[in-house]
Amino acid sequence: xxxxxxxxxxxxxxxxxxxxxxxxxxxxxxxxxxxxxxxxxxxxxxxxxxxxxxxxxxxxxxxxxxxxxxxxxxxxxxxxxxxxxxxxxxxxxxxxxxxxxxxxxxxxxxxxxxxxxxxxxxxxxxxxxxxxxxxxxxxxxxxxxxxxxxxxxxxxxxxxxxxxxxxxxxxxxxxxxxxxxxxxxxxxxxxxxxxxxxxxxxxxxxxxxxxxxxxxxxxxxxxxxxxxxxxxxxxxxxxxxxxxxxxxxxxxxxxxxxxxxxxxxxxxxxxxxxxxxxxxxxxxxxxxxxxxxxxxxxxxxxxxxxxxxxxxxxxxxx
Amino acid sequence: xxxxxxxxxxxxxxxxxxxxxxxxxxxxxxxxxxxxxxxxxxxxxxxxxxxxxxxxxxxxxxxxxxxxxxxxxxxxxxxxxxxxxxxxxxxxxxxxxxxxxxxxxxxxxxxxxxxxxxxxxxxxxxxxxxxxxxxxxxxxxxxxxxxxxxxxxxxxxxxxxxxxxxxxxxxxxxxxxxxxxxxxxxxxxxxxxxxxxxxxxxxxxxxxxxxxxxxxxxxxxxxxxxxxxxxxxxxxxxxxxxxxxxxxxxxxxxxxxxxxxxxxxxxxxxxxxxxxxxxxxxxxxxxxxxxxxxxxxxxxxxxxxxxxxxxxxxxxxxxxxxxxxxxxxxxxxxxxxxxxxxxxxxxxxxxxxxxxxxxxxxxxxxxxxxxxxxxxxxxxxxxxxxxxxxxxxxxxxxxxxxxxxxxxxxxxxxxxxxxxxxxxxxxxxxxxxxxxxxxxxxxxxxxxxxxxxxxxxxxxxxxxxxxxxxxxxxxxxxxxxxxxxxxxxxxxxxxxxxxxxxxxxxxxxxxxxxxxxxxxxxxxxxxxxxxxxxxxxxxxxxxxxx
Ligand code: HEM
Ligand SMILES: [Cu+2]
Numbered sequence: 009x010x011x012x013x014x015x016x017x018x019x020x021x022x023x024x025x026x027x028x029x030x031x032x033x034x035x036x037x038x039x040x041x042x043x044x045x046x047x048x049x050x051x052x053x054x055x056x057x058x059x060x061x062x063x064x065x066x067x068x069x070x071x072x073x074x075x076x077x078x079x080x081x082x083x084x085x086x087x088x089x090x091x092x093x094x095x096x097x098x099x100x101x102x103x104x105x106x107x108x109x110x111x112x113x114x115x116x117x118x119x120x121x122x123x124x125x126x127x128x129x130x131x132x133x134x135x136x137x138x139x140x141x142x143x144x145x146x147x148x149x150x151x152x153x154x155x156x157x158x159x160x161x162x163x164x165x166x167x168x169x170x171x172x173x174x175x176x177x178x179x180x181x182x183x184x185x186x187x188x189x190x191x192x193x194x195x196x197x198x199x200x201x202x203x204x205x206x207x208x209x210x211x212x213x214x215x216x217x218x219x220x221x222x223x224x225x226x227x228x229x230x231x232x233x234x235x236x237x238x239x240x241x242x243x244x245x246x247x248x249x250x251x252x253x254x255x256x257x258x259x260x261x262x263x264x265x266x267x268x269x270x271x272x273x274x275x276x277x278x279x280x281x282x283x284x285x286x287x288x289x290x291x292x293x294x295x296x297x298x299x300x301x302x303x304x305x306x307x308x309x310x311x312x313x314x315x316x317x318x319x320x321x322x323x324x325x326x
Numbered sequence: 327x328x329x330x331x332x333x334x335x336x337x338x339x340x341x342x343x344x345x346x347x348x349x350x351x352x353x354x355x356x357x358x359x360x361x362x363x364x365x366x367x368x369x370x371x372x373x374x375x376x377x378x379x380x381x382x383x384x385x386x387x388x389x390x391x392x393x394x395x396x397x398x399x400x401x402x403x404x405x406x407x408x409x410x411x412x413x414x415x416x417x418x419x420x421x422x423x424x425x426x427x428x429x430x431x432x433x434x435x436x437x438x439x440x441x442x443x444x445x446x447x448x449x450x451x452x453x454x455x456x457x458x459x460x461x462x463x464x465x466x467x468x469x470x471x472x473x474x475x476x477x478x479x480x481x482x483x484x485x486x487x488x489x490x491x492x493x494x495x496x497x498x499x500x501x502x503x504x505x506x507x508x509x510x511x512x513x514x515x516x517x518x519x520x521x522x523x524x525x526x527x528x529x530x531x532x533x534x535x536x537x538x539x540x541x542x543x544x545x546x547x548x549x550x551x552x553x554x555x556x557x558x559x560x561x562x563x564x565x566x567x568x569x570x571x572x573x574x575x576x577x578x579x580x581x582x583x584x585x586x587x588x589x590x591x592x593x594x595x596x597x598x599x600x601x602x603x604x605x606x607x608x609x610x611x612x613x614x615x616x617x618x619x620x621x622x623x624x625x626x627x628x629x630x631x632x633x634x635x636x637x638x639x640x641x642x643x644x645x646x647x648x649x650x651x652x653x654x655x656x657x658x659x660x661x662x663x664x665x666x667x668x669x670x671x672x673x674x675x676x677x678x679x680x681x682x683x684x685x686x687x688x689x690x691x692x693x694x695x696x697x698x699x700x701x702x703x704x705x706x707x708x709x710x711x712x713x714x715x716x717x718x719x720x721x722x723x724x725x726x727x728x729x730x731x732x733x734x735x736x737x738x739x740x741x742x743x744x745x746x747x748x749x750x751x752x753x754x755x756x757x758x759x760x761x762x763x764x765x766x767x768x769x770x771x772x773x774x775x776x777x778x779x780x781x782x783x784x785x786x787x788x789x790x791x792x793x794x795x796x797x798x799x800x801x802x803x804x805x806x807x808x809x810x811x812x813x814x815x816x817x818x819x820x821x822x823x824x825x826x827x828x829x830x831x832x833x834x835x836x837x838x839x840x841x842x843x844x845x846x847x848x849x850x851x852x853x854x855x856x857x858x859x860x861x862x863x864x865x866x867x868x869x870x871x872x
């Protein structure tokens with residue numbers, strides 16, 4: 009898989025592609041400028057003193073001042089106040105990042121060495137590919153099948169470890185229609201640095217369409233038989249059915265459409281659209297004579313348009 | 327307010343007739359059975375320098391591999407082993423024992439006017455225990471390496487990795503005893519063996535730092551030891567403690583681990599701060615500014631360090647409340663660190679600053695620790711840490727504190743006490759060159775990584791997105807400059823052993839006992855006659871003030 013680069017939003021930070029990002033970046037820039045001021049506030053005097061008090065003779069007079077209570081109190085109390093302020097700035101963003109909106113859509117997320125699997129509310133699943141609607145809060149319910157992993161999308165500024173034996177959660181609301189990258193940031197073994205996934209953010213309508221048809225905006229529109237041809241391999245029909253008449257686990261698709269099949273229970277029927285549909289959804293109902301009843305059901309795994317596409321494809325196998 | 331000292335206060339550096347701790351007895355056996363804290367310190371020094379070299383070679387390999395995404399010189403599995411061994415060698419073989427066990431062993435008894443530490447035989451035993459632990463680590467490397475990261479996170483380390491995890495963790499476990507025993511020895515020595523007149527508040531500040539460090543070593547190390555034993559049990563006998571498939575809890579491991587390892591980062595930095603105090607006071611010829619503030623801040627850091635471990639786990643799955651509390655407490659580490667910075671600057675003010683090699687390292691420490699400490703604030707802010715955790719930003723941060731601060735202070739201390747330890751002067755010219763290359767190479771390598779991390783580059787990555795390549799390549803070039811700096815440092819020190827000018831007893835006009843009252847190198851008993859201390863820390867009789 010090739011990945012789009014993380015786009016830069018400034019010299020330091022990636023672009024902000026989620027609603028929380030601006031809050032995190034605000035906090036980042038608060039410390040950044042605080043640190044820049046502190047750093048120069050320390051280093052300018054240091055370099056000045058080095059110049060000003062450079063040794064001139066072996067018997068330079070030195071200052072006899074060895075402490076100053078006022079200074080000690082000042083440089084203890086003032087920084088204490090400042091860092092407590094920093095703490096609250098950080099806490100604010102953290103609370104925002106911790107509490108998911110009540111209407112967030114839940115996506116079940118599973119990490120394992122070395123892949124990500126996402127299960128959407130309607131049962132659709134996707135592997136190494138997270139698809140979310142734009143402008144809608146999404147909450148991930150995550151767990152790991154093996155070791156620790158961590159879910160990290162730099163453009164969203166979110167990160168959460170994924171732990172075996174427990175659920176961890178994370179939420180975000182993507183606000184830019186774009187593709188970005190998800191990285192694993194908890195060392196998990198030899199494939200750790202390749203444990204990446206694509207994040208596709210799309211308009212709600214496109215997202216709904218993807219859930220229904222598996223088509224993402226921009227995917228070429230395929231004629232049904234072309235889509236069916238793809239599904240034939242991507243849904244592993246080809247592990248049991250041949251195209252050239254060879255007998256594998258199940259009957260070959262060669263010249264199948266229109267043929268009359270005899271079944272194990274003695275009945276027979278002509279292969280038409282309804283027969284193929286039934287074979288996909290309830291494969292054990294009519295088992296062709298002489299074949300084992302091993303075909304799994306595709307109920308819930310194939311969308312309507314995909315069933316149509318497979319039928320169209322089988323018609324073309326002559 | 328000029329004050330003239332008597333000859334005795336000045337401590338005429340004694341004539342020793344050429345006898346010293348190095349030539350009193352000779353032969354390998356006389357070293358291996360010695361109970362002299364100075365010889366033990368030297369043997370520790372050699373040991374940690376070997377550890378540093380080993381860790382350094384792995385570091386250069388890791389950086390070289392990262393020159394390009396995907397394979398440059400090694401496979402992913404080899405890379406994972408290289409970064410693990412780099413981290414483990416640097417942490418356990420170098421930085422934890424570095425200053426306390428080598429420099430500390432050498433100077434601590436002298437600085438309080440004692441002949442040796444409280445338990446000289448125990449001191450030698452600590453060294454042997456350390457060697458035994460190190461041997462297990464070496465065995466782990468030779469029997470196929472380790473690929474878990476120096477943090478040994480479960481369940482990867484307990485159930486999945488197929489490498490020599492047990493040997494490595496057992497090695498660390500054994501080395502922990504060495505650390506505990508040294509800490510114990512120092513605590514007792516500081517309490518019991520101070521010369522008459524050497525009150526706690528007259529001690530040089532490095533001793534306060536070593537004292538605080540010793541307390542952490544004694545209190546925290548056992549927790550690491552127990553954790554590693556539990557890990558070994560789980561891995562070897564499938565006793566379920568951390569692995570959820572056996573009924574354990576992986577986050578528990580992280581709590582145990584960081585309960586030790588966070589205080590351990592102060593085992594690493596406090597001695598560096600102590601050494602910096604010595605260098606800055608000595609080479610600016612000035613009594614340190616804010617003595618008590620620096621001393622107490624060491625103790626404060628040691629105490630606070632026990633209650634901030636959760637800041638390593640903001641996204642690990644601990645509760646939100648825990649994260650908030652740990653974040654709050656973390657900021658209180660910054661206060662005593664800041665207090666030290668301000669007082670060091672106060673020490674430079676009004677001093678007579680000599681920019682010799684140790685002082686360059688001392689000032690380099692101030693510069694790099696400022697960056698290391700200030701970038702810790704980013705990570706302490708929970709919201710910002712959500713983005714930066716486990717990225718190269720964290721890698722840059724801890725290199726600024728561990729290498730930029732502690733290692734730089736250690737090498738500065740090595741130059742500073744080199745004349746005392748070896749009786750030879752080093753070459754100023756080579757030393758300056760070494761410092762310049764190290765300083766430039768260090769910032770070149772690691773500042774780049776702040777940018778990488780902020781832009782979203784995770785750590786412990788063998789392969790990476792193409793967009794990060796220019797910065798990775800830049801950082802790798804920096805590592806070559808850095809490596810050259812260390813090489814030249816090594817050459818400068820080795821050359822000085824052969825051809826360095828003989829060192830006077832006190833080349834720096836120092837004010838602490840090792841300069842004022844012992845020869846270079848000292849005799850085995852350190853002092854010709856018992857010491858009575860009449861001066862405050864860093865007080866220089868005869869020093870003109872205004
Ligand atoms: C002002 C002082 C400091 C503050 C506020 C600070 C803060 C932090 C925080 C919050 C983290 C966790 C970041 C993360 O994992 O996402 C961290 C990591 C780390 N810090 Fe510091 N720190 C300070 C000084 C030091 C010092 C003095 C050392 C060591 C000598 C040190 C060594 C480390 C190490 C080794 C890690 C990373 C550990 C790992 O995950 O492998 N820090 N620091
Ligand atoms: Cu992972």
